[in-house]
Amino acid sequence: MYFYPKIRLVLIQQFHQLFKEYLSNYYTTKAPRNLYDPEAYILGLGGKRLRPILTLIATEAFGGVAKNSLPAALAVEVFHNFTLLHDDVMDAASIRRGKATVHQKWNINTAILSGDVMLIKAYRLLESYDASIFKDLQVLFSKTAIEVCEGQQYDMDFETKDHVSLSEYMMMITYKTSVLLAAALQMGAIVAGASKKEQEKIYNFGIQLGLAFQLQDDFLDTFGNQDSFGKRIGGDILEKKKTWLYCKMASLLSESDLNDFKNRYNKDVEDETDKIITIQALFKKHQIDRLITTEIKKHSTKALAILEELAITSSTKNALKALVLQLEDRKK
Numbered sequence: 001m002y003f004y005p006k007i008r009l010v011l012i013q014q015f016h017q018l019f020k021e022y023l024s025n026y027y028t029t030k031a032p033r034n035l036y037d038p039e040a041y042i043l044g045l046g047g048k049r050l051r052p053i054l055t056l057i058a059t060e061a062f063g064g065v066a067k068n069s070l071p072a073a074l075a076v077e078v079f080h081n082f083t084l085l086h087d088d089v090m091d092a093a094s095i096r097r098g099k100a101t102v103h104q105k106w107n108i109n110t111a112i113l114s115g116d117v118m119l120i121k122a123y124r125l126l127e128s129y130d131a132s133i134f135k136d137l138q139v140l141f142s143k144t145a146i147e148v149c150e151g152q153q154y155d156m157d158f159e160t161k162d163h164v165s166l167s168e169y170m171m172m173i174t175y176k177t178s179v180l181l182a183a184a185l186q187m188g189a190i191v192a193g194a195s196k197k198e199q200e201k202i203y204n205f206g207i208q209l210g211l212a213f214q215l216q217d218d219f220l221d222t223f224g225n226q227d228s229f230g231k232r233i234g235g236d237i238l239e240k241k242k243t244w245l246y247c248k249m250a251s252l253l254s255e256s257d258l259n260d261f262k263n264r265y266n267k268d269v270e271d272e273t274d275k276i277i278t279i280q281a282l283f284k285k286h287q288i289d290r291l292i293t294t295e296i297k298k299h300s301t302k303a304l305a306i307l308e309e310l311a312i313t314s315s316t317k318n319a320l321k322a323l324v325l326q327l328e329d330r331k332k
Helices: 006-024 033-043 050-061 066-091 108-128 131-158 166-192 196-223 244-252 255-266 272-285 288-309 314-327
Strands: none
Touching: 006 050, 006 066, 006 314, 033 066, 033 108, 050 066, 050 166, 050 196, 050 314, 066 108, 066 131, 066 166, 108 131, 131 166, 166 196, 166 244, 196 244, 196 272, 196 288, 196 314, 244 255, 244 272, 244 288, 255 272, 272 288, 288 314
């Protein structure tokens, strides 16, 4: 079941089905199999397909035809999955959407090379558009791709950085997560011929949506249910990641308490389950779970405020509003 609310489920299902059919025609079975099979595998794992659906919604929102933005939507989805494939290698992750990651199922070299070809194919998907539209899409896509890489580098830098402020963390997730959601929406607006002003608004809406989305991911990684989340709960803790939860905790503790917390968080242990439970309890003791929920609500509210300013169709505005509201309560 998708995480979209019932009030707009029919409309969202239509976009989801449209994209699903287009995606099914994209899969290729050709040599060398070890290059292309991993791409089909990770794309076939499913997921919410949030980014391509946002592209389709944005196109219709500004008076365009959703099917005309299918190549752009697929480019976003292929690029997104390319980043997941490489991220899983860098994070040494074993599970993606409840299944073995590509480098676990094949090997690291195969995962890297398959990811490389996915990135190239994502760009080629934009070649079907007329020159003016293609240029705008490519400029945005390239800018976004660089920012995503910058976000990933900041994320890796934070692993060895002693102190990461909340503002630094928010900058990192803006690049690593939000800009791609924002770009997905703006690409749909570009295909529809929306004005630059409206493109900017829908982009900013996507930034706030992405921040709420990533913060909810942080919450679910520590306090979610593994069966519904599709990844091991506590993975960020075991990887010693400086998430919003960690950064907020660090900002609240005294120097002595902070040193004790850091020692517990960064300690290598044999009993991983015990460490996860211990850190979860410390977060709850300082109400970090409640504070991040408030932060998610803040960005959702900002997204809704921007949405009200957009000159788009009422049906698509309501669908986007429903996405924001349901995002706050998603479990996966």
